[in-house]
Amino acid sequence: MARTSRLRKLARMTTTPRRVSRRAQQRQGGTGAKVTVRTTLIAYAFMLPFLALLLLYHTWPVFFGTYLAFTKYNIISPPEWVGLENFQTLWKDEQFWSGLRNSLKYILVVPVIQILSILLALLVNRPLKGIGFFRTAYYVPVVTSFAVVGLIWTWMYQQGGPVNAVLTTLGLMNEDRSLLNNPATALTAVMFVTLWKGVGYYMVLYLAGLQSIAPELEEAAVIDGATRMQVFWNITLPGLRPTILVCSLLSTISAIKVFEEIYVMTQGGPAGSTYSALFFTYSRAFVDFQYGLAAAAGLIIAVISIFFGLLNFKLTRGGKTDA
Template sequence: MTTTPRRRSRREEHRLGGTGAKVTLRNTLIAYAFMIPFLVLLVMFHTWPVFFGTFLAFTKYNIISPPQWVGLDNFRGLLQDEQFWSGLRNSLKYILIVPVIQVISILVALLVNRPLKGIAFFRTAYYVPAITSFAVVGLIWNWMYQQGGPVNAVLSTLGLMTEDRGLLNNPATALLAVMFVTLWKGIGYYMVLYLAGLQNISQELDDAATIDGATRWQVFWNVTIPGLRPTILVCSLLSTISAIKVFEEIYVMTQGGPAGSTYSALFYTYSKAFQDFQYGMAAAAGLIIAVISIFFGLINFRITRGGKIDG
């Protein structure tokens, strides 16, 4: 006569390891010992700066004197500062590249996902701008955008430019020129993420839809896009936050000029902190940028349905 082994309770399973060995205090301490270095770095370089920066947003601080509590005075000052509003408007304009860069990245990912000869070279070529230092990228594009440069020559040939003038020196075109560089540099990065997402979609779903008579467009819209929804959420979130916090491109290429046409909200924060030494005002501006980023992040969750794949 055989007896059925007693099934362990959840408490027992939690107390026992994967091999049935009892989890001892020593094993627990060893696990936390491995976590401590990361937790220390996390607190030092993430958690503490967030809390201290939030505190500084309500103070007057110039790094020499101790912080002085001023309440909402910094935020009132920002509301009356036209330079801050100009930078915030430019940062919000930058969000326009988010849908463009996502659509192009998906199309490029579909292109390089095919098993064609030499496709590894094209994947590498598309990804190279993403890993190139922006100092190098800025120098190259500054030269290409200058008066008499290659970009002006192409635009003149196409009849899109009547006056040979540096695009970064023209307030009407400077922001668009910088946005294009961001678009060009970011496509490869998001392409890799979408390529990984495409390769996680079962080929059987595409084959079943094709057998049922679906066209290539119907397969793309009803199978590929729903399967990519989690990746779309991640990429759109990253792209939106990067657009709102645009700084590196502005700092390297234009320094906010000409005439403030490329002045961004984060560049305003940098100027207040490291040029004017008004750290309280800079922290308040950074807090506003963070709130705006969270707001647009929630919009991305809403549009992509939280990244859930249709069942």
């Protein structure tokens, strides 16, 4: 009796389940579709507040700003369609071209900040005692308000300040004068502040990228006789390619749209040596109330940013690591 019971149980376990009828399959499929639609609607309901804010504060300003670029608008009277007149005005505006040249010069800080960030990430990625303190110390400038940073560095750059004292002692500067009041050094001085403030941010991103690389790859390369430099060029750097793409994109766009540093430290001076394209846009919009002209300048800056973004994708192969 017990043997018969065990055989029946085994038969039930090994028997192929009966084929479900087509009508039953359609009924089950309909129920699954209803569940999927309901789940999707619930998901979009949760996202609706964010989507509404995105549409209101991001998508709509982009379209409205593009429209304003082809109008004459001073916030008092309604926008007046003028076609390409604003772009023709910008073409003849030497101040706009000067600001655009300074913004393009500012891109020179991008490779420097990326190289330093990678080196710092490699340095703090070691399991040393107290390494958490150094990681925090390098990141402190990132979370410091630029108003505070600008005031501190303005004081350090002034005549008789600590920076001048160091440069004079090293023989790198013959005359003790404010670096921000010298047209030959003002832009470089502001770029150094951007470098000092931003290197910690990109260091953290590169540190995350380093920790995502499988250590077994580097260990296998070392066992095969590879040097540290060979491991870096053939394993570490290709593994960081997605992070390099993100960091280079962010830093390039930030360099083209540089504004805070200029506004706090130099106001575009001296003699327009630090006048940037975005500072030109700010001046035309909130000083001269030429919103159409400012929107046209902003549209040109956006197109240039897109171009350099595509260039970054090309240089980093779209962030794809080597197979």
